[in-house]
Amino acid sequence: MEYFSKDISRLVAEFSRLPGVGQKSAQRLAFHIINAPKEQAESLAEAITNARSNVHYCKICCTLTDQDICPICSSEERNHRQIMVVENTRDMSAYERIGKYNGVYHVLHGAISPMLGIGPDDIRLKELMARLQNDVDEVIIATNSSLEGETTATYITKLVKPLGIKVTRIASGVPVGGDIENIDEVTLLRALDGRITL
Numbered sequence: 001m002e003y004f005s006k007d008i009s010r011l012v013a014e015f016s017r018l019p020g021v022g023q024k025s026a027q028r029l030a031f032h033i034i035n036a037p038k039e040q041a042e043s044l045a046e047a048i049t050n051a052r053s054n055v056h057y058c059k060i061c062c063t064l065t066d067q068d069i070c071p072i073c074s075s076e077e078r079n080h081r082q083i084m085v086v087e088n089t090r091d092m093s094a095y096e097r098i099g100k101y102n103g104v105y106h107v108l109h110g111a112i113s114p115m116l117g118i119g120p121d122d123i124r125l126k127e128l129m130a131r132l133q134n135d136v137d138e139v140i141i142a143t144n145s146s147l148e149g150e151t152t153a154t155y156i157t158k159l160v161k162p163l164g165i166k167v168t169r170i171a172s173g174v175p176v177g178g179d180i181e182n183i184d185e186v187t188l189l190r191a192l193d194g195r196i197t198l
Contacts, residue, residue, distance in 0.1 A: 111148035
């Protein structure tokens with residue numbers, strides 16, 4: 001039985017498609033939007049539409065950006081000879097929050113997972129290897145401490161080491177099975193400072 005009108009039910013259904021949003025949260029969000037000033041709802045709708053239309057991969061590091069080259073890659077103040085490899089843009093954002101890393105990033109958009117059918121060609125490894133043809137001193141592997149993250153780290157190490165580039169892995173301050181995006185800044189800083197050579 002329908003409790004709400006068609007438009008409200010559709011709005012609730014769309015919100016409930018979002019990750020981590022259950023039925024009750026979807027209803028709360030829907031009623032918030034409905035009761036918000038019209039300009040606020042229109043601004044949210046425009047922001048969603050614009051982000052979906054204009055955001056794409058950075059031509060250098062593969063993070064999400066609305067420019068050809070993201071602000072980090074275009075910054076002359078960053079150390080472009082040090083590349084931190086992360087699984088997704090949220091992980092990159094977590095390291096940026098601590099404000100202590102001055103290198104650049106490479107975003108894989110996933111991790112190798114044979115059980116899920118995700119191989120090396122399904123993530124942004126080719127783009128990473130192309131970047132390593134330039135002057136790079138160190139590749140810091142900052143994938144998650146999960147089976148997939150460790151598999152990806154091992155694979156990258158085997159690709160990069162023969163190039164004569166220093167390969168390091170973030171220290172174990174990041175708990176096994178933990179996602180980088182959910183870890184506090186102090187733990188992330190300790191993991192970065194305590195990285196080891198592979």
